[in-house]
Amino acid sequence: MPYPPDPWQRATLTELVRDRLNVLLCCSRQVGKTETVACAAYLEAVGGGFVLVVSPSERQSLEFFDRLLSYHQRLGLAPAGRQPTRHELCLVGGGRALSLPNSERTIRTYAGVTLLVIDEAARVPDSLYGAVTPMLAVSGGRMALLSTPFGQRGFFWKEWQGQGRQTWRRHQVSWEDCPRLNRDFMEAETRAHGELWVQQEYGLRFLPQTGANPFDLEKFRGLVDCELETDDWW
Secondary structure (H helix, E strand, C coil): CCCCCCHHHHHHHHHHHHCCCEEEEEECCCCCHHHHHHHHHHHHHHCCCEEEEEECCHHHHHHHHHHHHHHHHHHCCCCECCCCCCCEEEECCCCEEEEEECCHHHHCCCCCCCEEEEECHHHCCHHHHHHHHHHHCCCCCEEEEEECCCCCCHHHHHHHCCCCCCCEEEEEECHHHCCCCCHHHHHHHHHHHCHHHHHHHCCCCCCCCCCCCCCCHHHHHHHCCHHHHCCCCC
16 A cells, blocks of 8 residues: 555455455545555455446546556556456456446446445445345355445445345444544535535535435535545545
8 A cells, every 4th residue: 555554444454355254434535445445456356356346437437446556556466468458457367357337237247256346335326236246146255335425325324224234344434543634624624515514524424314404415415526526545
């Protein structure tokens, strides 16, 4: 990794790479969730596995895969079987990593996935989640779901609440758990965007969709551009 990993990042890498567990990451913006899972995904491909990465948008798909390719370029643990692209890495030992944007129609053709990664999972529709989980049945693969909260809705929220699979290793990482974020920055974010927005994006609060809360999550969701709001540079 480009900086000394935080304790939760070391634990996550161990759980995904060595222990081969299903991992659920509920994280603040900018704490390093994408960097961590991209590293684990590269190591999975080096070991001969098939990694499939799903993201809500084309830009996020490319961003995640750029991180994965950077590990291949820096470490070179296995030679590429053919020239890597911004979506696919095929290694000589049979390992493969493929990153795709949100598309249930085109993603159903894949099988034999050993590590399924869903980036910004709170923004990925339930229909896509239902389309990709069967890919793990024969391979005995596992999943990594990583996201910042985005309302009390969808499979990510349900899995975090314990209403889905019961085999997750969960990590909850707020901005306070990240040494690269400080209180002065958070106070500036609060002044710029408001307390509730900061609670969601940095404080891991799943905001309600209905009820007496004056914050209208549906209106907020309509204003959010996934292409701009979900980059995770650390």
